[in-house]
Amino acid sequence: MVIGGGVIGCSIAREVTRYTPDVVILEKEADVADGTSKANNAEVHSGIGEKHGTLKQKLNVRGNRMYEEFVKGLGVDFKRQGLLIVITPRSLPDRVTGRLPALRRQLLKELVPRLILLSGKRKGIPGQRIVGREEIFRMEPNVTREAIVGVHDPTYGLVSPYKLTIALAEHAIINGAKVFLDTEVTGVNVEGGRVKGVVTDRGEISAPIVVNAAGVFADDVADMAGAGGFKIHPRKGATLIFDKETTTEYVRGSVAEAKLFVKKKSKGGGGMPTIEGNLQLGPTAIEVDDKNDTSISAGEIEEIFERFHYLLPDFPRRSVIAAFSGVRAPTTDEDFIIGPSDTAHGFVNVAGMQSPGLASAPAVAQMVLEILQDLGVPSEPRPGFDPVRPTPALFADQDRKGRERLIKEDRRHGHVICRCEQVTEADVVNAIHGIVPATNMDAVKRRTRAGMGRCHGGFCGNRVAAIIARELWMPVTAVTKDGGGSRLFAGETKHFLEEIG
Numbered sequence: 477m478v479i480g481g482g483v484i485g486c487s488i489a490r491e492v493t494r495y496t497p498d499v500v501i502l503e504k505e506a507d508v509a510d511g512t513s514k515a516n517n518a519e520v521h522s523g524i525g526e527k528h529g530t531l532k533q534k535l536n537v538r539g540n541r542m543y544e545e546f547v548k549g550l551g552v553d554f555k556r557q558g559l560l561i562v563i564t565p566r567s568l569p570d571r572v573t574g575r576l577p578a579l580r581r582q583l584l585k586e587l588v589p590r591l592i593l594l595s596g597k598r599k600g601i602p603g604q605r606i607v608g609r610e611e612i613f614r615m616e617p618n619v620t621r622e623a624i625v626g627v628h629d630p631t632y633g634l635v636s637p638y639k640l641t642i643a644l645a646e647h648a649i650i651n652g653a654k655v656f657l658d659t660e661v662t663g664v665n666v667e668g669g670r671v672k673g674v675v676t677d678r679g680e681i682s683a684p685i686v687v688n689a690a691g692v693f694a695d696d697v698a699d700m701a702g703a704g705g706f707k708i709h710p711r712k713g714a715t716l717i718f719d720k721e722t723t724t725e726y727v728r729g730s731v732a733e734a735k736l737f738v739k740k741k742s743k744g745g746g747g748m749p750t751i752e753g754n755l756q757l758g759p760t761a762i763e764v765d766d767k768n769d770t771s772i773s774a775g776e777i778e779e780i781f782e783r784f785h786y787l788l789p790d791f792p793r794r795s796v797i798a799a800f801s802g803v804r805a806p807t808t809d810e811d812f813i814i815g816p817s818d819t820a821h822g823f824v825n826v827a828g829m830q831s832p833g834l835a836s837a838p839a840v841a842q843m844v845l846e847i848l849q850d851l852g853v854p855s856e857p858r859p860g861f862d863p864v865r866p867t868p869a870l871f872a873d874q875d876r877k878g879r880e881r882l883i884k885e886d887r888r889h890g891h892v893i894c895r896c897e898q899v900t901e902a903d904v905v906n907a908i909h910g911i912v913p914a915t916n917m918d919a920v921k922r923r924t925r926a927g928m929g930r931c932h933g934g935f936c937g938n939r940v941a942a943i944i945a946r947e948l949w950m951p952v953t954a955v956t957k958d959g960g961g962s963r964l965f966a967g968e969t970k971h972f973l974e975e976i977g
């Protein structure tokens with residue numbers, strides 16, 4: 477049993493189905509990928525930003541290497557677009573040779589890039605190289621003219637974190653796993669020092685092995701089993717999203733500014749494209765009290781512009797189409813906590829999965845599988861494991877011929893619902909009736925991109941709601957934005973008019 481349908485829980489569940497179909501994922505929300513796994517920067521980091529020797533650094537480097545193999549058969553795109561680390565006069569704090577400008581410039585030009593290369597080599601990151609000023613501007617014409625030198629890291633990759641998570645859950649399901657949505661674990665049954673199962677808001681479920689992959693709530697779930705002893709302090713990160721033209725015109729790949737010898741709460745962020753081609757700017761790092769705090773204020777938006785204005789001046793502000801925030805799950809030690817409990821046999825914590833959790837997911841799943849096999853999960857691969865997850869083709873991904881073929885196969889592909897992202901009625905219907913069904917607006921958006929374009933659902937929102945209502949035989953007023961109580965409609969206008977006479 478896996479508690480939590482994020483990228484970590486779904487990666488573990490899919491890995492286990494290679495050996496046994498007896499797996500269940502419990503997720504408290506109405507969809508998988510509805511926690512931090514839907515609200516991050518989608519980068520498969522190389523591990524260069526992590527402290528040498530930590531568990532997250534090792535699993536990041538290993539996970540990055542595994543990505544091509546990891547996504548094979550899932551029908552999910554993965555691209556190594558690389559990262560350009562730009563060294564500027566700000567890359568060393570003032571206290572380092574602040575009064576000796578000539579020496580300082582020399583250090584920035586010669587020493588800093590070498591230190592970055594050395595650090596990459598120690599961590600096992602292949603292919604990093606120093607790039608001169610001219611090459612920097614050839615690669616990224618819009619970065620600050622104060623750039624001194626750069627380091628290119630070719631291993632950095634991009635993946636859609638929510639599409640990946642949904643695909644992993646679906647791949648697990650076609651190989652025998654079950655996913656229970658809207659099912660919150662409220663207690664863990666432990667008898668005689670052994671885990672027996674869990675209590676949920678829909679009843680009790682027994683299981684001899686329970687994996688805690690509950691993201692920011694992993695400390696609470698661990699406490700339910702008496703297997704805690706660590707605390708997660710939620711840290712919010714806000715990001716701006718720009719429309720696709722801005723990405724291609726303004727920033728071509730991922731760009732970050734090097735900052736050495738400063739204490740940071742995150743890797744520092746920068747400008748990075750998504751796999752679908754939108755540019756992102758961010759994220760911030762703000763300690764919050766509430767694990768559900770995914771708010772974003774005007775002040776935070778301004779802070780992002782201020783923070784990255786130096787690295788990427790003249791940023792086209794008017795091209796922002798959305799802002800979002802996600803909550804990281806750091807522990808006091810700022811490292812991943814992965815291991816079986818000493819006090820509740822069969823209970824395994826996979827906690828503290830802050831960034832680079834997405835990049836590390838393949839290696840985390842492999843590490844957890846080994847732990848589970850020690851606890852009794854079979855170690856012989858199953859002959860019946862299906863390596864390919866069936867995926868409906870999206871209209872927008874096809875060339876002209878492919879689109880014509882899709883329309884011939886299903887006339888509803890001839891009806892465009894979301895103009896910005898070219899999403900058709902058939903795409904929406906396929907999402908609603910998918911292996912993990914999309915039952916609300918955001919779930920449809922994550923699978924099809926309806927509402928992710930420049931108008932952000934202004935045109936297609938009501939159409940998607942009507943299709944959900946039609947396909948799921950429910951009144952349109954019951955359609956939600958994101959499950960639970962996130963109702964879109966207060967009621968029918970005529971009823972309100974009747975009420976007030």
Ligand SMILES: Cc1cc2nc3c(=O)[nH]c(=O)nc-3n(C[C@H](O)[C@H](O)[C@H](O)COP(=O)(O)OP(=O)(O)OC[C@H]3O[C@@H](n4cnc5c(N)ncnc54)[C@H](O)[C@@H]3O)c2cc1C
Pocket residue numbers: 479480481482483484485502503504505508509510511512513514515516517518519520521659660661662689690691692693694697712713714715759801802803804829830831832833834835836
């Ligand atoms: C702003 C930001 C940017 C980031 N950028 C990157 C990046 O570029 N690259 C990278 O590698 N990492 C990045 N990360 C980190 C990455 O997003 C996380 O490491 C990863 O998503 C964690 O996945 P998870 O499955 O552990 O957590 P989640 O996705 O949160 O999944 C946990 C699930 O458990 C469920 N759950 C919780 N409690 C219960 C319960 N009691 N019962 C049932 N279900 C429960 C939740 O609803 C949730 O769906 C970023 C994070 C943030 C916030």
